[in-house]
Amino acid sequence: MLIEAAGLCAGYGDARVLHGVDLSVGEGEIVALLGRNGMGKTTTVKALMGLLPAMAGRIHMGGTDVTALPAHRRARLGLGLVPEGRRVFPTLTVEENLRATAVPGGRWSLPDVYALFPRLAERRSNFGNQLSGGEQQMLAIGRALLTDPRVLILDEATEGLAPVIRREIWATLARLKDEGQAILLADSRLQAILALADRAVILTKGEIAWTGATAALQADAELQRRHLAV
Ligand SMILES: Nc1ncnc2c1ncn2[C@@H]1O[C@H](COP(=O)(O)OP(=O)(O)O)[C@@H](O)[C@H]1O
Ligand SMILES: [Mg+2]
Structure with missing residues (x-):
């Protein structure tokens, strides 16, 4: 597995939000992390990235135990994040935003990112705060790809x-999947995920309520109603 969490517990201050989450993403896979708002998706993402410490449980990347590693070390081992709310640098241009995260020798170059998102090429001299929400998200994805995740x-x-x-955006992620990119999608909505993800993990109140093949979730309307915003 490229990344694997076992029994992951995390939270804020003394408050535990995750109570033993098991989750993995393998080579070339798209895994959906689903659940209604407030169920712990972002907390899981932050704990995987090392932006929140694990209160219990382990996280492995390949054969390496990364549970105690800080975020920048995990990033270097191959985790790229497109965070909730996007967070592009508002006072840097598109090109400066991209250059800020690019790692030498990665699979992606600036021209590759501009080819993936031609709109970013047109906007390369605009500042982050001059972009539409969609352009900001393209920039956030481009930045993450340039870290060679x-x-x-x-x-x-x-x-x-x-x-x-x-x-x-969904079409772009489908293209990345075709090229073999492994992806974890945290999302509260089901519809777009169905066509894209191989497997799904559903969180309820920081616990795994269901996990299985996306096709099985697609076929189970009651399961969808119980746990998701459809
Ligand atoms: N910074 C924070 N401080 C304290 N509690 C938080 C913080 N962020 C999220 N929470 C709480 O953790 C729970 C899970 O939130 P979150 O992981 O953001 O859920 P989701 O991403 O599924 O909407 C919620 O009850 C939320 O109120
Ligand atoms: Mg969230």
């Missing part, structure tokens, strides 16, 4: 975006 993690990839931009 073995696993790309997107937290609410299309939240707050217009339908046409949403479709464009």
